Amino acid sequence: MTALDGLAVRRTTAAQQVADGLSERILAGAFHPGDRLRESAIAAELGIARNTVREAVRLLEHGGLVRFDGNRGAVTVSPTPATVDELYTAREHLESAALATPLTDGQLATVEQAFADFVAAAGTRERADTVAADLAFHASIVATLDNSRIDSFYATLTRELRFYLMALSAHEREDENPSKVVAEHEPLMAAIRAGDAGRAQREARHHIATNAARVQGILANRDGD
Known part of the structure; x- marks a missing residue:
């Protein structure tokens, strides 16, 4: 008898596959903030059991893209000034911590590649690709902390932020x-390349604060319409 007796390796469940598919569509803008996810309609359209859809929606809730409303059931998350402030404050803390010391040659090479991917994505003029590559560049900075738990937290944070950016900033073109x-x-990027940690932190804070203010402004205009 070993410590692994009874352990079974299972393929991805149907619920996880549905959750992954719904997540892709939410992030691509097929759903808008506050949209209701009708489990029965989704189950009927996909030809699967409603319990499978319910489990998938629960997975999305854990991932931060869905919340449960007492009257409407499962709905996609909708930004508020408070949630936007929390997201950007968390980003500022993590990116500032990652930039507290100059990057090693290996770390810089990884960040450079992420930046090049972002530049290429911006050149395609595809909003979804540009937003994803932008956030991936910032994630590469946070990844220099070399902490898998922080990476996981940041991925959840940026998943929600990506949805908001796609939904709120479309009119800015x-x-x-x-x-x-x-x-x-x-x-x-120039400060990171120069190995100037203090300057890199200041630029990161300025960049994040500027974008937070932009998103808050878009949200205020939307709520005022």
Whole structure:
């Protein structure tokens, strides 16, 4: 008898597959903040049991994309000034911590590649690709902390933030001016390349604060309509 007796390796469950598919569509903008996820309708359209959909929705709740409303059931999360502030404050703390010391050559190479991927994505003028690559670049900075638990937390944070950015900023049409999107990141990248930790932290804080204010402004305009 060993410590592994009775352990079975299972393939991804149907519920996880449904959750993954719904997550992709939520992040792509097929659903909007506050939209209701009708379990019976989803089950009927996909030809699966409603219990499978219910389990999938619970997985999405754990991932931060869905919450349960007492009157409406499962709905996609909707940003508020408080939640946006919390998201960006968490980003600021993590990215500042990651930039507290100059990056090693290996870390810099990884961040450089993430930045190059972001520049390429911006050039496609595809909003979803640009937002995803932007957040992946910032995730590469946080990854220099070399802590898998922080990486997991940051991934959950940016998943929710990506949804908000896709939903709230569509009218800004940033994808039509990719050079502007990239230029906003250049001072931060220049400081990282220079190995100037203090400057990199200041640029990161400025960048994050500027974008937080932009999202808060979009949210305020939306609520005022």
